[in-house]
Amino acid sequence: MMYAFLQKILHLIAETPSFMTKQANKFFPSAKVSGEITPEYLGVGYIIGPKIAGILVAGSVLTWFVFNPLLASLVPADTIALQLIKLGYLNDLATAGGPGGWDPATHTFNDYAVAIYRAYVRQIGAGAVAAGGFITLFKTIPTIISSFKGSVGSLKNSGGENTQTTDRTERDLSIKIVGFGSLGLILLMTILPQVPGDSFVSKLLLGVLVVIFGAFFVTVSSRIVGLIGSSNNPISGMTIATLMGTCLVFISVGWTGKFYEPMALVVGGMICIAAANAGATSQDLKTGYIVGATPRYQQMALFIGAIVSSLAIGLTVKILDTPSAEMVAQGIDHAIGTDKYSAPQATLMATLIKGILSFNLDWQFVIVGVAIALVMELCGIKALSFAIGIYLPLSTTLPIFIGGAIRGLADKQLSKRKTDAHEEEEEDLRKGNLFATGLVAGGALAGVAVAFLFANDSISQSLGVVNLEHALSETLGTNGYYLLGTGLFAAMAFLLYRVALSRDKS
Numbered sequence: 326m327m328y329a330f331l332q333k334i335l336h337l338i339a340e341t342p343s344f345m346t347k348q349a350n351k352f353f354p355s356a357k358v359s360g361e362i363t364p365e366y367l368g369v370g371y372i373i374g375p376k377i378a379g380i381l382v383a384g385s386v387l388t389w390f391v392f393n394p395l396l397a398s399l400v401p402a403d404t405i406a407l408q409l410i411k412l413g414y415l416n417d418l419a420t421a422g423g424p425g426g427w428d429p430a431t432h433t434f435n436d437y438a439v440a441i442y443r444a445y446v447r448q449i450g451a452g453a454v455a456a457g458g459f460i461t462l463f464k465t466i467p468t469i470i471s472s473f474k475g476s477v478g479s480l481k482n483s484g485g486e487n488t489q490t491t492d493r494t495e496r497d498l499s500i501k502i503v504g505f506g507s508l509g510l511i512l513l514m515t516i517l518p519q520v521p522g523d524s525f526v527s528k529l530l531l532g533v534l535v536v537i538f539g540a541f542f543v544t545v546s547s548r549i550v551g552l553i554g555s556s557n558n559p560i561s562g563m564t565i566a567t568l569m570g571t572c573l574v575f576i577s578v579g580w581t582g583k584f585y586e587p588m589a590l591v592v593g594g595m596i597c598i599a600a601a602n603a604g605a606t607s608q609d610l611k612t613g614y615i616v617g618a619t620p621r622y623q624q625m626a627l628f629i630g631a632i633v634s635s636l637a638i639g640l641t642v643k644i645l646d647t648p649s650a651e652m653v654a655q656g657i658d659h660a661i662g663t664d665k666y667s668a669p670q671a672t673l674m675a676t677l678i679k680g681i682l683s684f685n686l687d688w689q690f691v692i693v694g695v696a697i698a699l700v701m702e703l704c705g706i707k708a709l710s711f712a713i714g715i716y717l718p719l720s721t722t723l724p725i726f727i728g729g730a731i732r733g734l735a736d737k738q739l740s741k742r743k744t745d746a747h748e749e750e751e752e753d754l755r756k757g758n759l760f761a762t763g764l765v766a767g768g769a770l771a772g773v774a775v776a777f778l779f780a781n782d783s784i785s786q787s788l789g790v791v792n793l794e795h796a797l798s799e800t801l802g803t804n805g806y807y808l809l810g811t812g813l814f815a816a817m818a819f820l821l822y823r824v825a826l827s828r829d830k831s
Contacts, residue, residue, distance in 0.1 A: 328813075329364065331813070332810075333771065333772070333775040338813050340363070341360065341361050342807035343358065344804075344807075345357035345436070345438055348434075354394055354398055356393060357393065357719070359719055359720040360719070362724055365767075365768030366721065366724035366728065367761070367764055368762065368821075370725035370727060371757060371758070371821060371825075374732050374733070375729040377707075377710055377729070378722075378728065378729025378730070379730075380707060380711050381710055381713060382722045382725070383711060384715040385717060388449075392449070393446065396446075397437050397438075409440065423440075424444075425438075425441075427440070445690055447672075449694040449715060450673075450712065452691030453695065453697050455691070457708040457710075457712035457713070458562030458563075459566065461709050462562035462566060494619065494620070498624045511536060514529075521588045522588055523584070527588065535592055535595050538570065542567065542596055542599070546604045547603040548607075550603075561709060564596060564600070567592060567596040572589050572682055581684070586675075586682055590674060590678055602631065609623060644777055645660060645780070649779070649782070694715065727818060732825070739825075756825060757826075764821070794806070
C-alpha cells in the first residue's frame with residue numbers, strides 16, 4: 326500500500342519506465358523495453374512461477390523486439406496511420422493524436438512501437454490467443470465429454486432422491502431452482518432496457534444463447550477444475566468459442582454490422598463470468614465437503630455473494646469508466662479502454678466481434694497469429710501462455726517475469742535446505758507465496774482506491790499539487806526519474822526474495 330501511495334499519489338516512482346531505440350536507427354529501429362513496475366504484477370509473477378512467466382515474456386519479446394523493429398523498417402509511417410484509421414484509432418491523416426502520437430505536419434509518430442503494435446501486432450496476438458484458446462479447449466475434449474456425461478448421469482441418479490434420506494453433506498438446492506432460474510434469466514434479459522436488442526425476438530435469442538452456452542460451459546468448467554485444477558481451466562478458450570459461435574448464429578440469421586456487436590458481447594461476457602464462477606464454486610463446495618458443510622446452505626450463500634459482488638463491481642466499473650476532464654476535452658467518453666485502463670481481454674473480445682460481424686477482420690494478421698500458436702504447441706510450449714504474451718504489452722509481462730524469476734531463485738535456494746514432508750505439502754503457504762499474495766491484493770486495492778479519488782475532478786486537482794513527477798524529471802532528467810523508480814522496484818523485489826527465504830522463528 327505504501328509503495329502504491331508513493332507511485333500513484335506522489336509519483337515518486339515512475340509508473341512505466343521505458344527506453345526505445347530511434348526510428349532512424351539503421352539496425353534496430355523502434356525496439357522498446359518498458360515495464361509497469363507495480364507490486365501486483367511482481368506478486369502475480371511470483372505466484373505463477375518462472376515457467377509460465379518466462380513463456381509470457383517470451384511472447385512479448387517476439388512482439389517488441391522482432392515484429393516491431395521489422396515492421397518499422399518495412400512499413401512507411403503513412404501506411405501505419407492509414408491502418409490506424411481503418412481500425413478506428415485515428416480520425417484521418419490530418420488529425421493529430423492516436424496511438425503513438427501521430428503528427429500530421431511531419432507525417433511521423435512520437436512512438437512508432439506503440440503505433441505498430443496497435444496497427445498490426447495486436448491483431449496477430451488476437452489470432453494467436455484465439456488459436457491458443459481453441460487448442461487448449463481441443464486438448465481437454467476427452468475431459469469435457471467425460472465431465473458432461475458424468476454430470477448428466479449424476480443429475481439423472483439424483484432426480485428421485487428424497488432429501489429426508491439424503492445425508493446432510495449431500496443436500497443441494499433443488500434442480501427446479503436451476504430450471505426456473507434459467508427461465509427467469511431469459512425473461513429478465515428480454516424485458517431489461519439495458520440489454521441491447523431492437524426487438525423482443527432479438528433479446529429472447531440472447532437469453533436462449535446464454536442458457537445454452539452456459540449450461541454446457543458451466544458444467545465443463547466446474548468439472549475441469551475438479552480434475553486438473555483451476556489454473557488449467559480454459560476459460561479463455563470457452564469465451565472465444567462462445568463469441569465465435571454467437572457471431573456465427575447472428576450471421577446465419579442475417580444479423581451483421583455494428584448494431585449487433587454489443588449483443589454478441591453480452592453473451593460472451595456472461596458466459597466468461599459464468600465459467601469463471603463455476604470453477605470457483607466447485608472449489609468452494611469441495612472445501613465445504615472437507616470441513617463437513619451443507620452444500621445447500623453454501624449455494625444459498627453463493628447466491629447472496631454473487632448478487633452483492635455484482636452490485637459492488639458494477640459501481641466500481643461505473644466509477645472507473647468515468648472520463649477525466651482531460652479525456653472529455655479530447656472527445657473520450659469512456660475511460661476503460663484507453664491507455665489508462667487498457668482492458669486487454671475486453672479489447673480482444675471486441676476485436677473478434679467487430680471483425681467477424683463487420684467482415685473487415687485483417688485475416689492475414691490473424692492467420693499469422695494462428696500459425697505462431699501452432700508452432701509453439703508443436704514445440705511443446707503452451708500456446709495460450711505464449712499467445713497472451715504476444716497480445717499483452719511488454720510493460721505488463723516484464724514485471725511478471727521478474728516476479729517469476731524471483732520465485733525460481735527462491736525455490737532453488739529452498740530446495741537445498743533439508744525440509745520435512747510437511748513443509749513440502751504446505752508449499753503454497755510459504756512466506757513468499759503469502760507475501761506475493763499480499764502484493765497483489767494490496768496493489769489492487771490501492772489502485773481501485775486511487776481511481777476512486779481521481780474520478781472526482783476537484784480531488785484530482787488537489788492531488789496534482791503533491792505530484793512530484795515534474796519536479797523529479799527536471800531535477801534528475803527523464804532517465805534519472807525512471808532509474809529512481811526502477812531502483813525502488815528492485816528494492817521491493819529484493820524484499821520479496823528475502824521474505825521467501827526467511828525461516829520461521831519457531
